[in-house]
Amino acid sequence: MHQFFHLYMTHATICSFPIESRNTIFFFYLSLASCCFFFITMEGNQLPCQASYMRNALFSQGYLDDQFLQLEDLQDEANPNFVEEVVKLFYSDSARLIQNIELTLENTPWDFEKLDNIMHQYKGSSSSIGTKKVQKECTQFQEYCKVENIDGCMRTFQEVKQEHASLKRKLENYFQCDKNKAASSSADLLGAASEYGKLDSTQLFSVVIVDPID
Amino acid sequence: MKKGGRKFSALVVDDDQVIRNFEEKLLARFELETKVVKNGEEALKLFREGYTFDVVVMDMEMPVKNGPEWYGGTCRPLVQATRALRAMGVDCMIVGVTSRGDGPEKAELEAAGLNCCWEKPLNDKIVRTILDELAKKSS
Numbered sequence: 036m037h038q039f040f041h042l043y044m045t046h047a048t049i050c051s052f053p054i055e056s057r058n059t060i061f062f063f064y065l066s067l068a069s070c071c072f073f074f075i076t077m078e079g080n081q082l083p084c085q086a087s088y089m090r091n092a093l094f095s096q097g098y099l100d101d102q103f104l105q106l107e108d109l110q111d112e113a114n115p116n117f118v119e120e121v122v123k124l125f126y127s128d129s130a131r132l133i134q135n136i137e138l139t140l141e142n143t144p145w146d147f148e149k150l151d152n153i154m155h156q157y158k159g160s161s162s163s164i165g166t167k168k169v170q171k172e173c174t175q176f177q178e179y180c181k182v183e184n185i186d187g188c189m190r191t192f193q194e195v196k197q198e199h200a201s202l203k204r205k206l207e208n209y210f211q212c213d214k215n216k217a218a219s220s221s222a223d224l225l226g227a228a229s230e231y232g233k234l235d236s237t238q239l240f241s242v243v244i245v246d247p248i249d
Numbered sequence: 250m251k252k253g254g255r256k257f258s259a260l261v262v263d264d265d266q267v268i269r270n271f272e273e274k275l276l277a278r279f280e281l282e283t284k285v286v287k288n289g290e291e292a293l294k295l296f297r298e299g300y301t302f303d304v305v306v307m308d309m310e311m312p313v314k315n316g317p318e319w320y321g322g323t324c325r326p327l328v329q330a331t332r333a334l335r336a337m338g339v340d341c342m343i344v345g346v347t348s349r350g351d352g353p354e355k356a357e358l359e360a361a362g363l364n365c366c367w368e369k370p371l372n373d374k375i376v377r378t379i380l381d382e383l384a385k386k387s388s
Contacts, residue, residue, distance in 0.1 A: 163370045
């Protein structure tokens with residue numbers, strides 16, 4: 036909106052100048068305004084592509100599977116932040132399970148059945164938000180539990196934690212980008228552009244010409 | 250889907266809040282009136298209080314309470330819960346969801362009175378299949 040205000044004030048200022056200098060100043064600011072209009076519309080167009088790009092990358096790089104699409108399908112006007120809320124709940128809830136696994140790995144003799152069961156619970160929870168890479172590591176961890184391979188368990192658990200943290204960061208960035216897109220490419224920018232669009236060069240020029248100072 | 254003007258109803262039984270949230274929303278999307286509880290004990294309590302449901306969707310790896318049973322055989326409490334529901338006279342559909350795939354636990358649960366099992370997580374295809382079964386039963 037501040038761009039539109041600037042243009043309006045500039046127009047009002049032009050009207051106060053002598054007629055001879057108005058045209059030169061006018062065409063200078065018209066070109067400046069055109070650049071602003073271009074910037075407004077381009078800025079509005081770039082943000083949706085960025086959030087979409089991040090989302091598509093999460094699928095193409097194997098971080099998410101079709102279950103995430105199920106979550107997105109459930110998001111509507113009544114629950115506009117459903118996906119983010121479920122994801123946040125998962126990360127807050129699963130912290131406890133990750134900690135339980137860590138504590139269990141520290142105690143000897145190792146209880147592989149307990150490790151398997153906690154990991155199984157974590158895997159089930161993560162499957163409901165579509166975490167593809169994380170689930171793969173969870174399955175590997177459970178395979179090592181079955182054969183009581185503690186080194187394999189410890190190594191794979193590090194991978195689980197890494198994938199868990201990596202996806203968390205990526206999803207946080209995606210949600211933030213999506214919110215920024217909604218906030219800044221919203222009606223304000225589009226409204227300013229459309230308001231400016233109504234004032235075409237003929238209207239501006241005719242207002243200037245019919246308002247001589249002499 | 251509606252049964253004689255009334256919506257179908259569902260009870261979600263799962264100890265994981267993320268899954269409860271998701272399944273409740275998913276079932277509501279298909280117009281099922283849904284309640285959620287954390288474990289088999291709470292599910293039994295609802296039935297004793299006189300609640301009825303057209304379908305119960307139960308997690309197959311859920312403890313009734315924390316303790317040695319949790320680590321010693323994850324489906325055992327669910328077998329008990331299913332048997333207890335059937336013993337109370339609950340004859341609605343009981344559906345299990347699991348992330349363990351095919352296994353001996355499934356056979357035991359079906360013997361206890363579970364109608365069918367599905368691979369976790371619940372999705373729209375599974376819900377449509379459940380609704381088709383409910384529609385056939387009510388017609």
